[in-house]
Amino acid sequence: MHLFMILFPIMLTLIFSLVTIPLLVWMERRVAALIQNRLGPNRCNIKGMRLGGIIQPIADMMKLIFKEEFYPAHIKQKFYYILAPGIVFGAAFLSFIVVPYADDITLDGFTYHIQALPIELGILWFVAIASLGVYGIIIAGWSSHNKYSILGALRASSQVISYEIAMGLAIVSFLITYDSISLNTMVQAQGELLFGFIPAWGIIMQPLAGLIFIVTAFAETNRAPFDAPEGESEIVAAYHTEYSAMKFALFFMGEYIAMSASSAIIVTLLFGGYQIPFLNTQVMHQHINLVLIALLILVPLLSMGFIRWMQKNNSCDLSHRRETKYATILITVFVICFESFLFYLLSSGLSYEQSSVGIMILQILSFAFKVMLMNFVFVWVRWTFPRFRYDQIQHLGWKILIPLALLNIFFTAIFVILAGV
Amino acid sequence: MAVKVVPRYGNTLKEKSYIWAVVAGMKLTLKNFTTNLSDTSCIPTCEYPETQPSDITDRYRGLHLLTKRDDDTVRCVACFMCATACPSECIFIEAQERTDGVDEKEPKTFSIDLLECIFCGYCVEACPCDAIRMDTGIFSIIAATREEFIVDKEKLLSHTGIFGKENSLAQ
Numbered sequence: 001m002h003l004f005m006i007l008f009p010i011m012l013t014l015i016f017s018l019v020t021i022p023l024l025v026w027m028e029r030r031v032a033a034l035i036q037n038r039l040g041p042n043r044c045n046i047k048g049m050r051l052g053g054i055i056q057p058i059a060d061m062m063k064l065i066f067k068e069e070f071y072p073a074h075i076k077q078k079f080y081y082i083l084a085p086g087i088v089f090g091a092a093f094l095s096f097i098v099v100p101y102a103d104d105i106t107l108d109g110f111t112y113h114i115q116a117l118p119i120e121l122g123i124l125w126f127v128a129i130a131s132l133g134v135y136g137i138i139i140a141g142w143s144s145h146n147k148y149s150i151l152g153a154l155r156a157s158s159q160v161i162s163y164e165i166a167m168g169l170a171i172v173s174f175l176i177t178y179d180s181i182s183l184n185t186m187v188q189a190q191g192e193l194l195f196g197f198i199p200a201w202g203i204i205m206q207p208l209a210g211l212i213f214i215v216t217a218f219a220e221t222n223r224a225p226f227d228a229p230e231g232e233s234e235i236v237a238a239y240h241t242e243y244s245a246m247k248f249a250l251f252f253m254g255e256y257i258a259m260s261a262s263s264a265i266i267v268t269l270l271f272g273g274y275q276i277p278f279l280n281t282q283v284m285h286q287h288i289n290l291v292l293i294a295l296l297i298l299v300p301l302l303s304m305g306f307i308r309w310m311q312k313n314n315s316c317d318l319s320h321r322r323e324t325k326y327a328t329i330l331i332t333v334f335v336i337c338f339e340s341f342l343f344y345l346l347s348s349g350l351s352y353e354q355s356s357v358g359i360m361i362l363q364i365l366s367f368a369f370k371v372m373l374m375n376f377v378f379v380w381v382r383w384t385f386p387r388f389r390y391d392q393i394q395h396l397g398w399k400i401l402i403p404l405a406l407l408n409i410f411f412t413a414i415f416v417i418l419a420g421v
Numbered sequence: 422m423a424v425k426v427v428p429r430y431g432n433t434l435k436e437k438s439y440i441w442a443v444v445a446g447m448k449l450t451l452k453n454f455t456t457n458l459s460d461t462s463c464i465p466t467c468e469y470p471e472t473q474p475s476d477i478t479d480r481y482r483g484l485h486l487l488t489k490r491d492d493d494t495v496r497c498v499a500c501f502m503c504a505t506a507c508p509s510e511c512i513f514i515e516a517q518e519r520t521d522g523v524d525e526k527e528p529k530t531f532s533i534d535l536l537e538c539i540f541c542g543y544c545v546e547a548c549p550c551d552a553i554r555m556d557t558g559i560f561s562i563i564a565a566t567r568e569e570f571i572v573d574k575e576k577l578l579s580h581t582g583i584f585g586k587e588n589s590l591a592q
Contacts, residue, residue: 034454034464035450035454035457036453037453037463037464038464038466039464039466312460313460313461380454383450384447384449384450385446
């Protein structure tokens, strides 16, 4: 049990970063399609089961794994050439591990942190590691020994000097507000209520710093509208022009993990982390039976809504609507099992530790939901806005975001001193 | 000459802050997303192999066909006009004397290499006797080998047009 509770957050990190990649690829393609009035990938299937096209990224992954590892002959610095995708991937992955997935939990007298790396300087770790990712891009661009790649690396470096300061300054305002650099303390502070009815989320306490942080986090992940380093239309694919097979896949996965990690940090700082609005850990402990009853009502309602949506819209079914039928049966069976389990819990009553575990699971689900929503915003923004030119990024960073962030720190500090907090 | 004053946009604070433009753009894409997600029948694309396109016009240039005379014999007189007009040189005709008294000449072989063909329709325009047309409406041509892509006279004669005779480009 002890070992499991220590390994559990590490497992969660793996799930949140690696297992979500196919989901994110699928989401990206599907959301892009729906925004552009198309359907998106829906042909890949296993015996007629398409799962709404989610088989497609798995097929893509298989393809990339079995492709030939090709090394262009003109590359002189092979060590750096191979190292670069590893840096991108590793930095994205490591920046994820300080995020708290649920509140601290006490089992058998031990207090466990649901964080893969339970250190107090969470936000500093994120800032330090996430900005390493761009070194991977720069090294890749340089070692590719190719004009386009060099230009991409140049753009990446020009971008990194323009957003990182604004990002750091935006984080400073949060540090002043929460008076802590530990991510878990920040999330616990966001579980409180402001004036008794608004959740004290970061975006409400610090709207301007929140906006600056979101913008710079978009730049950090090298995603549209800040994907000038990639710039397919002008400089081919820049830093990953010369990469193929799994080396390319590492860049690709690194981008999605970075997106997920940025979403996780944005959610943790701005949108209350794992907190369910109006229900912090203590409130949930007091009203655990009410929470169970709410679940008892919500789960069948949501499943019914989903089944109705699926029966209406899963019209291009390759297997003569067999998939819809199976999915309906599967969801119904799941809901019935879940409901009977909840009834059992309600009738037998929960001990304090059992309800702690239940609350932990709910908080992890809430966190996952928020991260997926934030990932959706990333995708949504990508398919809405055109790319910034790299001098425009510098203009935005130096002339707009940095002065705004400095002003924000100034006023936050004055407010904190006057309020005497 | 009067000077036309063109209004300049983008100098007010509202426009410079970009926030409103950003919100408007996001709103538009979200609206597209939600309408399409809640009802996929709004999406104008068709599920291709199951649903064939229904909007092929009568001027669409599909697979070629050789037309016939009223007595079911080949209309082509092997004049080589199409082969001469062809920019990709994919029409191969071998002529022979026609012995049934209908005309003087007929093609012994008439084959088109579809891998070379660019479907420009010049052969149809060049033909003086409306013998070659491209109105089969067939746009998907599939074969396993290169040889199978060379369609011969019998194959071309066996195709039928999906549109009436009056739609010929030649007449």
